[in-house]
Amino acid sequence: MATKRKIDPFFWISVFSTGTVVVFIVFPLTEMVFQPSLQDLRDTICDPDVLGSIGLSIYTSGMAALISFLIGTPFAYLLARKNFFGKKLVESIIDLPIMIPHPVVGIAILGLAGKNHWLGQLMHQVGIQIMGTVTGIVTVLTFVGLPFYVNTVKAGFEAIPVRLENISRSLGASLSETFVRVTFRLAWRSMLVGIIMCSARAISEFGAVVIVAYHPMIAPVMIYERFTAYGIKYSQPVAVWLIAVSLLLFLLLRICSFPQEKQT
Amino acid sequence: MIEIKDLFIKFPGFTLQDINLSIGDGEFFMLLGPTGAGKTLVLEAIAGIVPITGGHIVVKGREITHHPPEHRGTSIVYQDYALFPHLSVLKNITYGLRYHKTDPKTSDKRVTWLIEQLGLQSLAHRSIHNLSGGEKQRIALARALAVNPSVLLLDEPLSALDPNFREDIRELLKKLHQEVETTFLMVTHDFAEAMFLGQRMAVLNYGKIDQIGSVREVFKKPATPFVAKFMGIKNVFHASFKDKTAQVHDLALHLQSLPGENKRYVAVRPEDIMITRNGTVENDINAFQSKVLGVTDRGPYYEISARTGDVIFIIMLSKNDFFKLELQKGKDIHLSIQPSSIHVF
Numbered sequence: 001m002a003t004k005r006k007i008d009p010f011f012w013i014s015v016f017s018t019g020t021v022v023v024f025i026v027f028p029l030t031e032m033v034f035q036p037s038l039q040d041l042r043d044t045i046c047d048p049d050v051l052g053s054i055g056l057s058i059y060t061s062g063m064a065a066l067i068s069f070l071i072g073t074p075f076a077y078l079l080a081r082k083n084f085f086g087k088k089l090v091e092s093i094i095d096l097p098i099m100i101p102h103p104v105v106g107i108a109i110l111g112l113a114g115k116n117h118w119l120g121q122l123m124h125q126v127g128i129q130i131m132g133t134v135t136g137i138v139t140v141l142t143f144v145g146l147p148f149y150v151n152t153v154k155a156g157f158e159a160i161p162v163r164l165e166n167i168s169r170s171l172g173a174s175l176s177e178t179f180v181r182v183t184f185r186l187a188w189r190s191m192l193v194g195i196i197m198c199s200a201r202a203i204s205e206f207g208a209v210v211i212v213a214y215h216p217m218i219a220p221v222m223i224y225e226r227f228t229a230y231g232i233k234y235s236q237p238v239a240v241w242l243i244a245v246s247l248l249l250f251l252l253l254r255i256c257s258f259p260q261e262k263q264t
Numbered sequence: 265m266i267e268i269k270d271l272f273i274k275f276p277g278f279t280l281q282d283i284n285l286s287i288g289d290g291e292f293f294m295l296l297g298p299t300g301a302g303k304t305l306v307l308e309a310i311a312g313i314v315p316i317t318g319g320h321i322v323v324k325g326r327e328i329t330h331h332p333p334e335h336r337g338t339s340i341v342y343q344d345y346a347l348f349p350h351l352s353v354l355k356n357i358t359y360g361l362r363y364h365k366t367d368p369k370t371s372d373k374r375v376t377w378l379i380e381q382l383g384l385q386s387l388a389h390r391s392i393h394n395l396s397g398g399e400k401q402r403i404a405l406a407r408a409l410a411v412n413p414s415v416l417l418l419d420e421p422l423s424a425l426d427p428n429f430r431e432d433i434r435e436l437l438k439k440l441h442q443e444v445e446t447t448f449l450m451v452t453h454d455f456a457e458a459m460f461l462g463q464r465m466a467v468l469n470y471g472k473i474d475q476i477g478s479v480r481e482v483f484k485k486p487a488t489p490f491v492a493k494f495m496g497i498k499n500v501f502h503a504s505f506k507d508k509t510a511q512v513h514d515l516a517l518h519l520q521s522l523p524g525e526n527k528r529y530v531a532v533r534p535e536d537i538m539i540t541r542n543g544t545v546e547n548d549i550n551a552f553q554s555k556v557l558g559v560t561d562r563g564p565y566y567e568i569s570a571r572t573g574d575v576i577f578i579i580m581l582s583k584n585d586f587f588k589l590e591l592q593k594g595k596d597i598h599l600s601i602q603p604s605s606i607h608v609f
Contacts, residue, residue: 163346166313169333170340171411172363181359185350 029243036237044237050222053238054245057219060134061202064141065195068149072198073191076150077183080157094151097144102207105143109136110212136212141202149198156190157183192257196250203246265289265324266310266415266447272318273305280305280471283319287464292441292448294458294479296494297468303451306468307417310449311340323414334363339408343420345400347392353403354388360411371410378406381440398429402436409444418450422457437461455495459483467491487609492531497607498578499532510608513574518549520603527608534580536605539568540598541589551600556593559586570597 036044044050079091097105113130114120123130130136160183168178184191206220214221219242227235271283280302287293297303308314310321312333321329328336339360347356357379361371379385382402392400401421408416421437422430438461441448452458458465459479466476467490475487486492492500503510503517510517510530517530554572566586568579577599581589591597 161344161346163342163344164348166308166311166333167340167342167346167407168348168359169313170311170336170338170417171360171407172334173360174332174334177363182348 032236033240033243036233036240040233040237041240045241049217050219050238050241053217053219053222054242056134056137056216057203057242058245058249060137060141060218061145061199061205063138064145064202065149065199067138067142068146068198069191069195072146072149072194073153076153076194077157077179079150080154081162094147097147102144102205103211106140106208106211109140109143109208130212132213132215134213134216137209137216137218140208140212141205144205144208145198145202148201149194152194152197153187153191156187156194159190160186189257192253196253196257200246200250203242265322266449267322268306268310268319269322270319271306271309271316271321273302273309273314274317278302278305278471280309282472284473285466285476287447287449289324290445290447292438292450292461292463294462294465295449295451295468296453296455296458296465296482297451298453298494300470301468302471303453303468304419307340307419307449307451310336310415311338311417312336313340337414338417339411339413339415340417340419341401341404341408341421343423345397345404345424347400347403347407349392351392352388353384353390353392353395356392356403357384357388357406357410359407364411366412374412375406375410378409381443382406382436396429397425398432401425401429401433405433405436405440409440409446412444413446415447415449418448420451420453422452422454434460455483467494485607485609486531489529489531492529492607492609496533497531498534499537501530501575502528503530503608505608510606515552515573515575517601517606518603519606519608523608529609531607531609532577532601532605534567534578536601537577537579538600539570539579539581539585539589539591540600541595548600549603550606551598554597554599556591556595556597558593559591566591570599572599 079087079094100108110131111117112119113123113136115124120130128135130139164182164186165178168182169175173181204220206224209218210221210224217225219238223235223238223242226238266285266287268283268285271280273280283306285293295303295306305314309316310323312328312331316329319329320327323337348359351359358375361375364371366374379388382405384399384402384406387395387399387403392403395403401424405421418437422433425433434457437448437450441461448461450458450461462479464476464478465482467474467482469488469490475482475491477485477487482491483495486495486497489500501512503512505511505519505523505527508519508522510519510523512530552572554570554577557569557571557576560567560569562580564583566581566583568581568586568591570577570579579599581591589597
């Protein structure tokens with residue numbers, strides 16, 4: 001005989017929370033996306049300044065992700081595989097950029113790059129300028145994005161049994177050969193996810209960038225500028241285009257990292 | 265020849281010390297011990313995977329103590345196979361070949377031979393997913409032996425397998441060992457496995473070696489109560505000795521020969537104690553009146569505990585004998601032990 005199963009109130013609480021969260025995130029965004037008219041959207045994307053700023057946003061966050069990949073990968077590997085004195089401290093340091101208020105990041109980096117600091121002087125001599133340059137934007141974006149890359153990839157490395165690497169070594173492969181032939185082959189998806197996380201964080205950065213480089217203008221700065229100068233209606237279409245382009249890019253990257261579920 | 269001298273490894277909460285082993289070329293050597301005794305640590309130290317605190321490891325006259333794992337000539341096979349999930353069966357097996365300067369014809373021949381010996385012909389081009397545990401372990405063995413290592417380190421290779429696969433792989437290991445020149449060093453906690461495969465063995469007891477000897481010797485003549493218990497000898501007693509008699513509490517056991525100096529224990533295998541229901545005990549040597557304390561069904565046999573004075577014996581009985589004797593808790597029985605079955609140490 002079928003009896004009706006009593007559903008625990010906690011189930012309904014979870015359902016309600018899920019709904020609230022989804023609406024809370026999706027509602028403002030969809031409202032914003034559908035508010036500008038098609039004409040506004042068309043005009044905006046034809047504006048070379050807008051195209052330039054979205055392009056610059058994608059380029060600088062891509063560069064930040066590339067730099068994070070290059071220096072973050074070996075670092076994440078070390079954190080995943082080795083225990084050393086002060087490891088917990090290093091792990092906390094890598095999380096610092098997540099906690100610091102964004103303008104503070106900009107101020108800190110500007111402080112180093114200024115002419116009053118020896119590093120700033122050195123950079124000036126070799127022709128590296130931070131203030132108001134693409135280099136400056138990439139620097140702050142790397143600063144804020146790197147923790148996301150390192151933490152994601154570290155978890156990816158930790159998920160690979162160390163025994164596979166031991167076996168590879170005992171069969172004659174050196175540490176670097178093992179990394180290329182085993183570790184990288186098994187962790188590249190988590191690296192891709194790390195790149196997505198890092199560039200997603202970078203593309204959304206505003207506070208740190210606005211301090212280091214108001215110009216050249218990345219998309220979030222342009223959105224802010226148009227909002228303060230002309231109001232909400234004028235800034236919305238740029239935002240919509242930034243969201244659309246980023247969404248497309250991240251979707252493409254996500255698709256590349258899909259087959260993981262099949263394999264494991 | 266593998267020589268391990270004064271191997272010492274210290275971890276927080278665990279120390280492996282005074283490990284001295286000498287294993288002959290081509291020998292099948294077993295490292296036996298319970299979980300947590302440090303067996304895998306010894307293997308990984310030989311393979312260069314864990315850093316050692318002190319001591320020396322010499323393989324074929326070459327000191328390899330501080331060599332990286334890839335320069336040691338040791339292959340390792342783990343209980344969980346550790347196959348490369350992104351490579352096919354064949355690519356797993358041939359993974360290490362490029363690092364060993366043998367001419368391609370010889371290594372091809374070796375790989376083909378291994379694939380045949382291990383019955384992997386039909387699997388060579390498959391992915392390693394969806395293979396049985398037995399198949400996976402055969403691939404792991406082929407991969408480890410393909411590079412013709414001086415030493416094959418086996419870390420409980422049979423433990424994760426189903427009973428029928430276990431028997432297959434056990435036979436295969438024995439056969440492979442006879443056919444290749446590699447020295448086999450295998451870690452296990454199962455003394456039956458050790459008896460079947462090993463020539464000599466060392467018994468590890470929480471970071472220290474208790475006994476080294478031929479498999480037979482360790483089985484028949486354990487040197488410490490720990491080894492005795494590990495070898496399945498359930499009757500181990502403190503004893504004092506006088507002439508050819510061992511005194512265990514109020515029980516005097518007659519020995520076959522003089523016990524020798526510095527002996528402290530007697531041990532009797534549970535299958536070496538006879539039980540009778542009737543008859544006299546007066547005329548027999550080492551025959552005692554006893555009472556059944558408990559009966560435990562152990563699957564293929566019964567385990568009886570029986571009290572004689574202050575001493576409790578554990579006796580193993582076939583199902584057949586058990587039913588013939590109609591044993592029950594509280595019944596009076598006679599126990600007898602042949603003097604030749606009493607091991608003194």
